[in-house]
Amino acid sequence: MRRADRLFQIVQLLRRSGKPLTANRIATELETSKRSVYRDIAALMAQRVPIRGEAGIGYVLDSGFDMPPLMLTSDEIEAAVLGAQWVAGRGDPALARAARDLIAKIAATVPERLRPVVLEPAVASVGGWNVLPEAIDMADIRGAIHSARKVALHYRDEREVETRRTVWPFQVAYRETTRIVVAWCETRDDFRMFRADRVLTAEVLEDRYPARPAALRARWRAYLREQYGVPDH
Structure with missing residues (x-):
């Protein structure tokens, strides 16, 4: 080195x-x-x-120190490209566009000697992943998470039972063919996971929930460790 x-x-x-x-x-x-x-x-x-x-x-x-932008190694570039490929194939339309734009920006900014790593990468995300149809805009859900806003959900579970709830979304998770909205549910007074393809309607409310999304994510990880022994990543 x-x-x-x-x-x-x-x-x-x-x-x-x-x-x-x-x-x-x-x-x-x-x-x-x-x-x-x-x-x-x-x-x-x-x-x-x-x-x-x-x-x-x-x-x-010390905090506050920063390096010049995009001072990336070859491995870091491949990691970024692989992640962007994955998001381009699996994210909601807004995230997919952003991922493709990210790859183009990296290619335009890195030194010439590293450009082939972006344009002709040795890694690739496997395609063919098809998310189940969703009736909600996941970009709205992500926006609600960033602004810590409550969401009113009309949800149909696996038994076809419909409920209406107010939730505090704090994370969107990805499974093989579904996206999951992880939230604190006011109705159940507990954490709940909602499959996006089973959400009938979702309305982002003006009300903000009284916790930081990052704090809820930390509590969620602790809950998973305690209940299921799931390790932190």
Whole structure:
């Protein structure tokens, strides 16, 4: 690995870590020596990268520091392209368009030597996935999640029983042929999952729910761990 690439990777490691990283941990991740890590950290600090560190504790990157846009490695580009391909084939129309635009923007912005990685990728998302017909606009549901707004659902379950509920949507999940709206249900006073193809109508209300979507997602993950032993990802 070139030293310039290694310096960039060190910043990336520190940025995504929520706690201090030791030189030994960084060296293991980058498959280099601790001595090289010490020299690289010193070089970054000399370039005014706001890294703080203590012997025996580790290094942290101060918040607010950012790198130039799209300073991506070949692997990162392929990961982004693969994810965008998946969304283009499985997302709602607005997300699918955004995914195709993202691939075009990456191709137009990365250095010339990396452009083939975008335009002729070695990875591909398998096509042929067909979502069951939906009567709701998933872009509206995503908008409700971003703005923490309640949604009035008219829903038909697998037994053909229809109910009307007010829910607090906080996540859209994807299964083989269906999208799932994960929400807190005011009627049941509990978490519930609603198959999008079984929603008859969905009205985004003006009322905001009294919790942050991120907090509900954290509670949902804790609920899954407790009830089903599902690990965090």
